[in-house]
Amino acid sequence: MENLQVSQTEETKIAHSDIFAIALHHRFQWEEAQQSYVILFPEGMVKLHGGAGEVIKRVDGKASVGDIVAELKAAFPDASNIEADIIGMFEMAYGKAWIRKI
């Protein structure tokens, strides 16, 4: 996933108060055969590695970015710099239009 290029524009900046949902026509699900979460959309699919899946799993149109950061910090107390990773994941997912802002 780290190879994906996302342009950092004003529009993709993430605030803690932002609330996101999975984009229209996109589906997020666990894939047993791959042992990972995936996002499915027309003609495409993205496999989300552990951390990325943990973030998107919590994107439900209700929880704010701040809520999700707090929840993940509590769930993974040993992970260092987790906040930057989470925000980075939001930036990528939003930049790729896998998620939409509510």
Added chain:
Amino acid sequence: MTQTSLGESVVQKEIHKEAQVQAKNNGVAANITHTQPLWLLAEVTYRCPLHCAFCYNPTDYDKHTQNELTTEQWINALRDARKMGAIQLGISGGEPLLRDDIEDIVIEAKKLGYYSNLITSGVGLTEKRIQAFKDGGLDHIQLSMHDITEEINNFITNTKTFELKKKVAAMIKNHGYPMVLNVVIHRYNIGHIKEILEMAEALGADYVELANTQYYGWSLVNRSQLMPLKEQIDEAERITNEFRQKVGNKMKIFFVVPDYFGDRPKKCMNGWGEVFMIVTANGDVLPCHSARVLPNMAFPNVRDSGLEYAWKESPAFNKYRGTDWMKGPCVTCPEKMNDLGGCRCQAFLLTGDAESADPVCSLSPNHHLIEKAIEDSKNPVLASKPIIFRTDKNSKKYVAGDKERVEEFHALP
């Protein structure tokens, strides 16, 4: 059927980054053991009301129109593939809507957890059927469009379908489906790229695939008449990039680059038997759409064995997996993992040797065949030859063995 799934869509780009990393890290063996049929393409029928000159379906498709799989056989195939991890399902053809059981297939696909896509010309899509698809859980519909002009649409498809396509596009939108348009690009519409994109925007398209014709099946027969000039392709790509800037994420545009004008071949199907599995109308299981043109190959059939055998064990799926089959110049090429030697069908169709480098590659000793094809497309005599449309009548001729035309493409002994 259109050409989207030939190996260029996003799915593969995203997935494949990973496969490439695996290949680099662990070598060929890892590459082979990590194969998984993520994408199942169900070519449910070869019957089609359109007669597109660029169709890549086999020219002898007529022999597969009388022995189509039953609904039950399709449902079993869907279950089998899902167990192995297949997740994207393309329901294609021919024109899939000529079968009256697509509704049943859609319901089963939903139950199994597929992300399902109906790939259609739009002919046969009614309010009643689209409602049934929506209720059944079909995820999206990909509609083929041909041009902004009625004249070119009707000419290249050899049918009067222009008005119908616009109606169907509206129907798809009204039912809340993402609008995915696929436009096969060739000499007759490449000058209209801007207008085609404007039409797509006006129709509310979410995704547009501009798929430059690749030359298999009927499009190979009509190659000299269909191939645009390099300059036209460059211009089309420039216009596409400009349009992308303008519309941003609202409408995603994919421009599938034609391999004849590249330096290196495409990694066809993302590698033989790596992520794609195709089940054809008569039950043959293939690693790519046109694999049946290859000589001395026996492809498994779902009537005889399960998909797990086909994918994992069948000699056909293992034949061109990885790099063991390669010879020079591919075998020692430092770039061999990038493209896995290109397309086996193209190598065979153009050189007569399925194990040679894809002649698209400038390192191929047969690259002159591509240069000749490009020259031929500029030859006014060849370019003005009548187009051979994809019709049952023409297909019957190929089944009967129109050797003269077939040998034309075996330039080497």
